[in-house]
Amino acid sequence: MKLAQDRRSSRWDAHRQARRVQLTDAAIAAIREHGAGVGMEDVAAAAGTSKTVVYRHFADRAELYVAVCGRVAEALVAQVRRAMEAASGPRATAAAGIEAYLRLIEADPEVYRFVVHRPLLSGRDSGAVTADPVRDLVSHMGDHAATVLAAQLERTGGDVTAAAPWGHGVVGMVHAAADNWLARPSGMTREALAAHLTDLAWAGLSGMVPAPGDRTEEDA
Known part of the structure; x- marks a missing residue:
């Protein structure tokens, strides 16, 4: 049972990491389109999602900035x-x-x-x-x-x-x-x-x- 849980956790870790990469790419695309003063709404729109989803993967704007x-x-x-x-x-x-x-x-x-x-x-x-x-x-x-x-x-x-x-x-x-x-x-x-x-x-x-x-x- 523990091995199965570890595998599921590992799969979810990989998914979360891939999603963070996608959202970081979307942030860079939004910056190029809207300029350096881009807002989180612009980032979410570029990713085709909502700010809630963005904040699910990045605790705050500082974390997205560092990424x-x-x-x-x-x-x-x-x-x-x-x-x-x-x-x-x-x-x-x-x-x-x-x-x-x-x-x-x-x-x-x-x-x-x-x-x-x-x-x-x-x-x-x-x-x-x-x-x-x-x-x-x-x-x-x-x-x-x-x-x-x-x-x-x-x-x-x-x-x-x-x-x-x-x-x-x-x-x-x-x-x-x-x-x-x-x-x-x-x-x-x-x-x-x-x-x-x-x-x-x-x-x-x-x-x-x-x-x-x-x-x-x-x-x-």
């Missing part, structure tokens, strides 16, 4: 890291990561604003978010950037110990600049911003690469 943040972080980190790993040389690696990050948030600005500025949450809801998903995302991306940079520096004989601070520093710089760019557009294109940020990052990153490596690297 959306997790989905966005997963996609953003994967695509930025893939772009960096496909590049050759430390400068090209930094440039690829910066370009990929800017390209992704430019293509999905309302989802980015939803994650960064938390418009779904009231003051009470914000208190329910015990961690800071945005800070966690930036830190997570910094870890991945540092790992990729360390591999590039090891191949070129650079200072591998500097990869961690520079990986986190570059990600923090790009995050802050991108937030400002979306909030107060000045007519600068994504390509121009990416070039400026790459130049700024490389001014420091180049100090980790031996001079002979700089001269032989095509993108130095």
Whole structure:
């Protein structure tokens, strides 16, 4: 009897998890359609259900917000890291990561604003978010950037110990600049911003690469 109950419980756990994924997808679709200020009614409509059902799977708006943040972080980190790993040389690696990050948030600005500025949450809801998903995302991306940079520096004989601070520093710089760019557009294109940020990052990153490596690297 206990084994049968465990199996039923496991099936229901899988169903609830699948339903949470579906509702998170619906929330992201609603954000894209209605903007970062989307309401729970919009999320329920996008899912073809009611707010009651949404709250059955997410205790409150804060829990749904964290789920959306997790989905966005997963996609953003994967695509930025893939772009960096496909590049050759430390400068090209930094440039690829910066370009990929800017390209992704430019293509999905309302989802980015939803994650960064938390418009779904009231003051009470914000208190329910015990961690800071945005800070966690930036830190997570910094870890991945540092790992990729360390591999590039090891191949070129650079200072591998500097990869961690520079990986986190570059990600923090790009995050802050991108937030400002979306909030107060000045007519600068994504390509121009990416070039400026790459130049700024490389001014420091180049100090980790031996001079002979700089001269032989095509993108130095």
